[in-house]
Amino acid sequence: MSATSKAKANKRASGLMPRSQMPLRTLKVAMTVMCYLACLAIGALVLITRAVDDWSSDISGEVTVQIRPTDEAEMKTKLAAVAVVLDETRGVTGYKILAKEAGAKLLEPWLGNAGILDQLPVPRLVAVTIDQKAPPDFVALEKALKAGAKGVSLDTHRRWQDELNRMGDSLVRLGVGVLVLVTLSAIALVIFASRTALDANRQVVEVLHFVGASDPFIARQVQWQFLRAGLQAGLVGMFAGMATFILLGISSGTAASSGLADASYGLLIGGPEITSVVYLLFLLVPVVATLLCLVAARLAIMRILSNAV
Numbered sequence: 001m002s003a004t005s006k007a008k009a010n011k012r013a014s015g016l017m018p019r020s021q022m023p024l025r026t027l028k029v030a031m032t033v034m035c036y037l038a039c040l041a042i043g044a045l046v047l048i049t050r051a052v053d054d055w056s057s058d059i060s061g062e063v064t065v066q067i068r069p070t071d072e073a074e075m076k077t078k079l080a081a082v083a084v085v086l087d088e089t090r091g092v093t094g095y096k097i098l099a100k101e102a103g104a105k106l107l108e109p110w111l112g113n114a115g116i117l118d119q120l121p122v123p124r125l126v127a128v129t130i131d132q133k134a135p136p137d138f139v140a141l142e143k144a145l146k147a148g149a150k151g152v153s154l155d156t157h158r159r160w161q162d163e164l165n166r167m168g169d170s171l172v173r174l175g176v177g178v179l180v181l182v183t184l185s186a187i188a189l190v191i192f193a194s195r196t197a198l199d200a201n202r203q204v205v206e207v208l209h210f211v212g213a214s215d216p217f218i219a220r221q222v223q224w225q226f227l228r229a230g231l232q233a234g235l236v237g238m239f240a241g242m243a244t245f246i247l248l249g250i251s252s253g254t255a256a257s258s259g260l261a262d263a264s265y266g267l268l269i270g271g272p273e274i275t276s277v278v279y280l281l282f283l284l285v286p287v288v289a290t291l292l293c294l295v296a297a298r299l300a301i302m303r304i305l306s307n308a309v
Helices: 003-016 025-060 072-088 100-105 138-148 158-200 202-210 215-249 255-269 272-308
Strands: 062-067 092-097 124-130 152-155
Touching: 025 062, 025 158, 025 215, 025 272, 062 072, 072 092, 072 124, 072 138, 100 124, 138 152, 158 202, 158 215, 158 272, 202 215, 215 272
Parallel strands: none
Antiparallel strands: 062 124, 062 152, 092 124
16 A cells, blocks of 8 residues: 555544543643743753853953052052963963952942941952963963062962852753653653544444554544644744744843843844754754653553453
8 A cells, every 4th residue: 555545544444533522731731831931942952052051151251360459660560460471471471450440340240339448458460361172281380480580370260250150051951851840741741632533432442442443543543633733732832932032032121130131132133053053953852752651652542442352
């Protein structure tokens, strides 16, 4: 039998169990919600990964030289010595000596600006930009800085970078866990709906058994209905998830919401190297939902029919 003949036979056979008797409305609604949550989790994973990569790149591209506070004349001497070392260090692409007020301003979020900062010995800072592809030897650089001037230390921001990476990894694992839970819940839902569909069409199943229909034939009459339901739910959930990120992308308000809006906008309407991956991941949602409904429904129905014999 050709593929066309098989398709026509399946189409005629699918009428043996009318859609009106298939209790799939609840399944469609629940699957739509799960596909929507899956799209949100995928989008959140991409946003988190991009944010952590950007932050890590910014942190790893700069180190800070700290000089303990001293009198103005000695500070100028130490700054000059630090500048000489940085100029001679391979891998340093530039540096900027920050004003004393700039260092104090960094402490304002914790200590406030009630004048107490003027009484504290705030160190002078030198922001150093490094070549990320060929970074300098930080151990040797710190030794050279300490040899050139006393009271000088080098902060490579490694601790903050490690903390940021750990936080990003935890959030990624959380997102993957959400996807796994959504998938397992969808499988359980399809199995329950398969049993309900057979119960609703028990008389039809008994007649088909009476005339000699095989279990695979009966399973096909039900599984195509689940395939259609999974495809519809997956498409609706995917478009709803994309619409959510588009709405976030055009929103505005506080600085935090503006940053989220920019990230969401770039998720779907950004560079091709990002959007192509995101759209591919979103398109996988209806595909996976369809296959999940088809395979889970067939396995569940075959098991139910075999136990009923």
